[in-house]
Amino acid sequence: MKHVALFIILLGLWLLLTLNLRTANMLAGITAALVTTLFFGRYFVTGIRKFLExxxxxxxxxxxxxxxxxxxxxxxxxxxxxxxxxxxxxxxxxxxxxxxxxxxxxxxxxxxxxxxxxxxxxxxxxxxxxxxxxxxxxxxxxxxxxxxxxxxxxxxxxxxx
Amino acid sequence: MNEILFKVLLTIGVVFNLFGCIGLLRLPDVYNRLQAATKCVTLGTCSILLSLIFRFGFTEAGIKALLGIPLLFFAATVAAHALVRGSYHFGVKMGDQSVIDEYADHKQESSQKEPKED
Known part of the structure; x- marks a missing residue:
């Protein structure tokens, strides 16, 4: 659950930074976000429900x-x-x-x-x-x-x- | 109007960066210098980045500049913490004007508890 949240935040940040929606760019962003999530996902904020209040x-x-x-x-x-x-x-x-x-x-x-x-x-x-x-x-x-x-x-x- | 705001914010940014640099030269020790370096230089740079929004609007450059502000904020504070903690543990002395140092007690305690950490 918290891995998914981190992935979405990272991908959003990538799209804001690059500001284009071509396939190559999306693929690069998804790869980068996936790798980061795999390595650092477990350090992410624990109480993920807090985002919804x-x-x-x-x-x-x-x-x-x-x-x-x-x-x-x-x-x-x-x-x-x-x-x-x-x-x-x-x-x-x-x-x-x-x-x-x-x-x-x-x-x-x-x-x-x-x-x-x-x-x-x-x-x-x-x-x-x-x-x-x-x-x-x-x-x-x-x-x-x-x-x-x-x-x-x-x-x-x-x-x- | 946007052009005026752009110039005003840019000037404020450059002036604060200048204060930060003067502080870096004038203040006595590492810890005080880092104070000037983090506060003035971060706000100065944020102000310059913010001014770009008024120059370019919400285009690619403008949004990138706006995103730079939170990134810079986290990078500057964490870097200042790492530098100041690192230099304390490395043994850099505080200046002559210092009045109190409660961190020294902690350092002594922890070195007594774990005499050989590595």
Whole structure:
């Protein structure tokens, strides 16, 4: 079942990338998608039923808007630190505890954290995410997650978990 | 109108790529440099790709450029993670301004547990 889903997604991506429907192109796409599915199908998302729940797509739209806004803020933040003559940085690696269950949700949260202001995910071990922070604002470990994960975690929980 | 949007987005993209490169030169260590490299350069390049939609419309080139944005997003974040984790395990030190390093505790624990991994 999940192999079929991966195959359809891959073939769709191929058709969008090449944008022509001639037989040769279709055959090449089907071969490429089949080979990829055979090798990597078992690593694909486990809960395939999640694709069919419409509420997840609504939350995805909300998440995208917030994510793009945070992404823009991140860029102005880094640009400001880079151009400022004194370079106001106070870097450090801290750990945050995650509340998500599925692997895919964790990966999406780690990716989102990399794109948000001043944070870069370093490693993910079990439930604990190590984050490099360009300006450590507080030395209280309880407050880290408030600054870093709380913005996205609730949305990602509704979308992917 | 489309031509103006194309030029504005292209300019924003190039300017952010420039900030990313300045960051790459000015910031003190690998970890901070990667911050500039991933954030500014990814958004700059996404902006350039988005500008192509306004130049070419929904033709072959435009749709390819639009598809490039999510691909670039995943590639950049995963590559940044791999680089930063790799350089930490390789032993690259953090800069003098660093205030805290909680990852070091984990590294010590895991090296005590498995003294000979290979």
């Amino acid at each position: 419409p509420m997840r797509y609504l939350w995805l739209l909300v998440f995208l808007v917030i994510f793009i806004w945070e992404c823009l803020k991140a860029n102005f933040d880094v640009a400001y630190r880079v151009i400022h003559p004194k370079m106001p940085i106070r870097p450090g690696i801290i750990k945050v505890k995650l509340d998500l269950k599925s692997d895919f949700a964790k990966v999406m949260l780690a990716n989102s954290i990399t794109m948000t202001p001043g944070t870069l995910s370093v490693d993910l071990i079990g439930d604990i995410l190590y984050v490099h922070w360009i300006y450590v604002r507080t030395s209280d470990p309880e407050k880290y997650s408030e600054f870093i994960t709380s913005k996205f975690e609730k949305y990602i929980k509704r979308i992917f978990d």
